[in-house]
Every structure is written in structure tokens, then in C-alpha cells.
Amino acid sequence: MKKPHWEVSDELWAVIEPLLPQRQRRFRHPGRKRLDDRLALQGILFVLHTGIAWEHLPQELGYGSGMTCWRRLAEWNKAGVWQRLHEVLLDRLRAADALDFSRAAVDSSQIRALKGGPQTGPSPVDRGRSGSKHHLITEATGIPLAVILTGANRNDVTQLRPLLDAIPKVRGKRGRPRQHPDVVLADRGYDHDKYRALVRELQIRPLIARRGTEHGSGLGKQRWVVEQTFALLHAFRRLRIRWEVRADIHEAFLKLACALICWRRLTSCVSCS
Template identity: 35%
Template sequence: MRRDEVTDAAWERIAPLSPVSAGRGDRWKDHRQVLNAIVWKLRTGAPWRDIPDRYGSWKTAHERLRRWSADGTWDRILDHVQVHDDAIGEIEWTFHVDSTVVRAHQHAAGARKPGTAKKGALGRPRGPGIAIPAVAGEAIGRSRGGLSSKIHLAVDGRGRPMAVRLTEGQAGDNPQLLPLLDDVRVARPGRGRPRKRPDRVVADKAYSHLSTRIALRRRGIAVTIPERSDQLARRAAKGSAGGRPPAFDAAIYRQRNLVERCFNRLKQFRAIATRYAKRAVLYRALLTLAATLIWLT
């Protein structure tokens, strides 16, 4: 087993979730060999055609990534890992939320844009066996650094990914907060609804909007978000009519670096640090696989 391959312990958790049949009575080629090929691509960021011969055909690896993106296999694997850790009390339900911009390589540009594409963020598929809809522009936009995509991430109190969404690089952070939380669904062993709501959300000033605070309060979620300077000045100008400032715990806010550290771990995978994939669904699949590997290490 090489450094850039799936460990035996990780494969023991992933293997039971791998589809048995490829359709029409055919069987998949060795899942572990193909998964190692995808992980090699994920870690190095090299072109698909440069995948070493020991992992088999690069076309098989690319097709497996595409098909398991369409049928939701990657998300089911991540869900399974989260459910297992939640059952043994390993998930801390204080979420830290932030975003980061990744530069899109010139190879990521030029994807054909379907006429039926939807515009918006690319999040979790809404059910098993349902293909993820295409996104107008393939979640590539223009920020100060040029062509880019933005990763929106929510991590638990131990800095592990709970949900990830993908938008164009110039997209705002705050509009993606509630959809990001809606993507969290951790099933419980046995009967009962999956858990969706954290106990608290910790975020920076980009998420300091009154509508966001009200929406989180209605969901019964505590908020630790500092106010922006213009909001402070506006309340001060109103005097007593400006009302009380929202509750803010500086000690809790100091833990917000957990999400930054998770971004650093994700960007250790070079295919994440720079986007080479043309299709947003494939780039998000690589993100989901990287998040799963973080949970398993």
C-alpha cells in the first residue's frame, strides 16, 4: 500500500457501500484499484491520462467518478461515515462555517453549457439514484484572481466536513449559509428522523445579516457571529432606539479557525487546491471524496 492509496481500515468502511452491479448483469472492475486511481488523481492533480498503469485504465477511473456522482454513491459513503461517528458520539454539533475561493485552471474552462442548466449552487443530491443537475457556468465565475470557484463549507466542532457546496467565485457567502445547513442530514441508528440542526453556528462578519440571525433563531440554533462595523455605527447613531447588540461569545468565536484548518487539509489534495475539472459535478465529487478521507484519517 502506497502513501497515496486508501488504507486497509478506510477500505473496510467503504467497501460495503460500493455498488455490486454495473448494470445489465455486468460487474464492476476491482473497486479498490479504481478508487486508488481516483485518489491518486485527487492528491496529485495530474491529468487523467497520467494515472499510473498499476491502477488500470484512466478511462475506467474517470467513468467511475462520473457514474458514482450521478447515482449519489459518493454522498452515501460520506453519509455512512458521519452516521457511524455520530452513533459513537464523535460529532460535536457546533458548526463552523466559511468559504474559500479556488482558482480554476484553464483546463476547467470551456465545458459545454446545457440548455436546461439550473443557475445556483451545487449541493447534495436530493435522493439516491438522482443525477445532480448541471449548474449554469459550471460554478466557474470571475473574482479578483480571474476564473474561480468558491467552496462553502460547514465543519463540526472537531473540524471535520459536514456539508459542502460549490458556487461561482464571485458569489456571496451569506446566501449559501441556510442551504448549506439544509444539506446536513445525519441519520440515526434504527428508527427516527435524521438530525439536521446543529446546536450552534459560528461564522465571521460576512454572515452578519439580521435575516440570517432571525432564520437561525427560528430553527432553535444559537449564533456566534460578530457584527460588522457599519452595523455597530448604525445602532449607535440611533441611540437607545437602536436596541441591544446581539449576543456574542468571544471565547467560542476563537474556535472558528477549525474551518480554516479544514480548508488547509482539503487543499492538501492538489485537485482541490486548483480546479482542473470542467464539470462542477465532478469537482464536487472530488470534494466529497476528499472530505470522506478526512473523516477516515
């Protein structure tokens, strides 16, 4: 029988466990025994995959209370666990020759933010309702390299340089780590000469469709991978609507989801080799 998506395999746990901060147990006043980290992670993944409210996390699954898992998600995000996990998996993908830095694609996707909070704004495509944007950059095959959260009213082009700067230095091979692609592809929403110049400062060639020109530039034949990755991100139901008032909690879910997409690609590479 196939295991649920939120169950943490031994292989994935072997990658995540060394990244978790160690807590010293108090012996004089120990208090209640801390929930096992692996069970807490499975509770977090259950919420990420199903989109269920924290308080509705089924107790019979043994993942602890929703509040316990919420605290662990926030604690680990503050400690940089999800970012480091993403970087470790990118390193492994590069070591397996599964990363293609010849080009990258950027795009954004809007979601509703029903409870408001930081990094929200009136959505220009949703009658001014409160919303957020996911800004994403992927390498040539669709592996997520970085993701940024902003308000829904933030112009896409303003996040082009921040996305490129957010790509971690990817190791995995001898020599200097790789951080930037050779080319970045974007649609007409990123058409601005000022930002083209900012991209060229990083020794990256911008291929951005011009406004006012006919459709059929051909960039879509290579840019579709970022749309595919958005579909994978939003397959995690918790990312379809922003329920979190705190921006750092939603960003934690975003980074964790990117890491899981990298893990799937890595395991498929290993199984095919």
C-alpha cells in the first residue's frame, strides 16, 4: 500500500534530522515530554498537503496537537531549517547532474489572504480583495531555486533582481559553487529597461518579452516550466489560500514545499539511474 504523502520516509528524515536545532532536556524540572520531532514534522506535512486548519489536526494520527506542530514549524523556520534543507537538496541535485543553469524562468502567482497581515495588499485581479503573491524562479527544467512572498499589489518586475539574489550558492561539485543562470526568461510583466540593466549587472542575459509586440515570441516554449512548478506548489492545498496572518509562517510553508519538490526530483533521478 502506498504511504500518504505526509509520512516522512527514512531517507528524507536522514536528510532533515541533522538540520534540526538540538534542545537540551531539563532534568530538574523536565515538564511534559517534548513531542518527537519526526511526528511533529509529519503533522506539519499533513497540514501542508491537506490544507486542514491546525486545530483540526486529527489526534488519532499521533502527530500531537496542531498548536504543537505550529510552534515547531515556526521554531524551525526561525532557525533556518527549511532554507538549509532546500540548499542541501539543490547541492545533491547538482551533484547528480540534475540542475541546468543554462537558463532560468521567473513568474508570479496571486492567492487570496483571507485574514490579512504583513505581505498582503489589494489584489488588482480579485476586485481589490486582500491577497499575496508568490514570486518564483526555477532553473531550466523547473526545479525551484528561490521563492519570495509579497503583497498582491506589488509589481512583478520589482522582484526580478531580489529573486536572482535569493538563489543560494549551489555546491555539489568541485570548484566554485554556482548561483546564477546564464539567461533569465520572463513575460511582458517584467518589461523594463531599468531592471534589464540590474540583471546584466549579475552577468546574466535577460530575455524578456516586450510590451506592445505581437504574441508568439517563442519564450513560452521554455518558460512553461515555471508554470508547471507553480502547479506543483499549489498542489499543496495550504498554499492555495493564505490563511496565516504571520508572513513568516506562510513563507515557511513555501520553502518547505520547494524543498519537497526538489526531494521528489532527486528521488526520481536516483531511481532512474
